[in-house]
Amino acid sequence: xxxxxxxxxxxxxxxxxxxxxxxxxxxxxxxxxxxxxxxxxxxxxxxxxxxxxxxxxxxxxxxxxxxxxxxxxxxxxxxxxxxxxxxxxxxxxxxxxxxxxxxxxxxxxxxxxxxxxxxxxxxxxxxxxxxxxxxxxxxxxxxxxxxxxxxxxxxxxxxxxxxxxxxxxxxxxxxxxxxxxxxxxxxxxxxxxxxxxxxxxxxxxxxxxxxxxxxxxxxxxxxxxxxxxxxxxxxxxxxxxxxxxxxxxxxxxxxxxxxxxxxxxxxxxxxxxxxxxxxxxxxxxxxxxxxxxxxxxxxxxxxxxxxxxxxxxxxxxxxxxxxxxxxxxxxxxxxxxxxxxxxxxxxxxxxxxxxxxxxxxxxxxxxxxxxxxxxxxxxxxxxxxxxxxxxxxxxxxxxxxxxxxxxxxxxxxxxxxxxxxxxxxxxxxxxxxxxxxxxxxxxxxxxxxxxxxxxxxxxxxxxxx
Ligand code: HEM
Numbered sequence: 001x002x003x004x005x006x007x008x009x010x011x012x013x014x015x016x017x018x019x020x021x022x023x024x025x026x027x028x029x030x031x032x033x034x035x036x037x038x039x040x041x042x043x044x045x046x047x048x049x050x051x052x053x054x055x056x057x058x059x060x061x062x063x064x065x066x067x068x069x070x071x072x073x074x075x076x077x078x079x080x081x082x083x084x085x086x087x088x089x090x091x092x093x094x095x096x097x098x099x100x101x102x103x104x105x106x107x108x109x110x111x112x113x114x115x116x117x118x119x120x121x122x123x124x125x126x127x128x129x130x131x132x133x134x135x136x137x138x139x140x141x142x143x144x145x146x147x148x149x150x151x152x153x154x155x156x157x158x159x160x161x162x163x164x165x166x167x168x169x170x171x172x173x174x175x176x177x178x179x180x181x182x183x184x185x186x187x188x189x190x191x192x193x194x195x196x197x198x199x200x201x202x203x204x205x206x207x208x209x210x211x212x213x214x215x216x217x218x219x220x221x222x223x224x225x226x227x228x229x230x231x232x233x234x235x236x237x238x239x240x241x242x243x244x245x246x247x248x249x250x251x252x253x254x255x256x257x258x259x260x261x262x263x264x265x266x267x268x269x270x271x272x273x274x275x276x277x278x279x280x281x282x283x284x285x286x287x288x289x290x291x292x293x294x295x296x297x298x299x300x301x302x303x304x305x306x307x308x309x310x311x312x313x314x315x316x317x318x319x320x321x322x323x324x325x326x327x328x329x330x331x332x333x334x335x336x337x338x339x340x341x342x343x344x345x346x347x348x349x350x351x352x353x354x355x356x357x358x359x360x361x362x363x364x365x366x367x368x369x370x371x372x373x374x375x376x377x378x379x380x381x382x383x384x385x386x387x388x389x390x391x392x393x394x395x396x397x398x399x400x401x402x403x404x405x406x407x408x409x410x411x412x413x414x415x416x417x418x419x420x421x422x423x424x425x426x427x428x429x430x431x432x433x434x435x436x437x438x439x440x441x442x443x444x445x446x447x448x449x450x451x452x453x454x455x456x457x458x459x460x461x462x463x464x465x
Pocket of ligand 1: 121
């Protein structure tokens with residue numbers, strides 16, 4: 001009951017109300033850890049485990065310095081917030097064409113090699129023009145075509161798991177391939193996909209291998225300014241450039257093949273070709289959809305399987321009540337948000353946490369921390385999917401503002417519906433065919449390699465029911 005009262009107080013709290021509105025504090029007064037002139041607190045981060053442990057480092061900083069602090073980490077100076085009300089305040093100030101931060105190395109690559117990219121990299125009116133079309137195609141209307149496209153690919157995954165008698169050989173690669181197959185099926189539509197998937201198999205397989213490498217090589221550059229890495233062509237930069245060259249070449253080759261096939265069905269590609277978008281832009285958008293979808297959904301599936309494998313009761317509940325999968329999905333991404341940080345560059349002055357924050361400031365929002373906020377979630381570290389049931393004693397409509405795995409506002413994930421459909425549908429199919437068993441002896445932790453991946457390979461056994 002105490003928990004309910006705290007939630008009630010929180011919901012009546014005005015926005016950015018850590019101090020009253022007439023005592024706005026100066027930006028310089030935002031708590032900040034002591035650091036060295038050039039490198040800031042980078043050494044403290046390195047001592048904490050470096051960028052693979054950034055989510056935990058920032059979480060500890062919030063516990064030490066409060067809901068808002070500023071810090072210079074590597075090449076980046078930012079204001080960090082984790083309080084759900086302050087996160088909301090940032091999105092209220094994101095403007096008409098929200099700006100997020102792109103990995104330094106990716107921006108440098110695109111500039112050096114004159115390589116314009118898709119939605120994730122677009123800005124301003126050009127971004128909004130294409131984003132509105134993609135919203136209409138992927139987030140509005142009837143979603144049966146998305147379900148159809150996900151259905152045939154999940155069935156293919158189940159068939160391949162049927163052949164596994166022991167721990168699944170390379171779960172990471174299997175799921176990576178599955179998530180790229182879903183995107184190809186979304187692009188072609190289920191009818192054309194079923195006809196062409198055999199022929200496309202080697203290209204998708206190759207793409208799965210190379211895109212995965214892009215995430216690994218760019219994670220290695222996270223703390224090194226791209227201007228330095230590219231000027232001196234250090235080995236990490238060369239490996240990164242090779243991986244991006246390769247991934248873009250493979251993705252473009254796949255998209256060319258898909259366009260040549262002239263799919264007539266209900267896929268995204270024929271819909272895009274009917275819009276007022278140049279072929280060049282369509283290709284860029286699709287290449288980036290493939291890159292944005294690959295890692296995120298594959299890793300989210302790994303975390304869902306990890307969590308349900310720990311609990312035969314939850315698997316049984318999913319078999320009895322398929323609707324429960326929605327709660328399992330939300331609870332997984334609350335605890336293991338694949339993209340644990342959201343960023344915005346403020347287009348106007350704002351008040352955050354009672355401090356005046358000037359236009360142009362980079363704000364980093366830790367949804368790893370907000371999703372584990374004990375004021376919103378009772379026993380925040382525990383996996384309890386039932387907490388998302390409206391009838392649950394501890395449910396509150398406030399919970400959803402603290403857990404934002406797909407972000408919010410105009411620039412939120414455009415693939416959310418695709419991700420929800422493919423992850424929920426596939427999990428249900430898996431638990432209805434198999435008992436999933438976990439072989440890892442230790443608690444698996446989050447490690448950041450651009451996205452939040454498991455700290456060790458998952459050992460999962462799929463025992464036929
Ligand atoms: C569990 C799976 C996924 C998660 C957790 C996720 C998360 C996110 C987040 C947090 C953002 C917002 C970044 C920001 O606000 O700055 C984003 C953007 C984006 N996502 Fe996803 N995503 C997922 C799956 C997908 C899929 C399946 C697709 C493609 C079908 C996709 C395509 C994109 C694109 C293109 C953007 C950039 C949108 C823009 O800048 O307008 N995502 N995603």
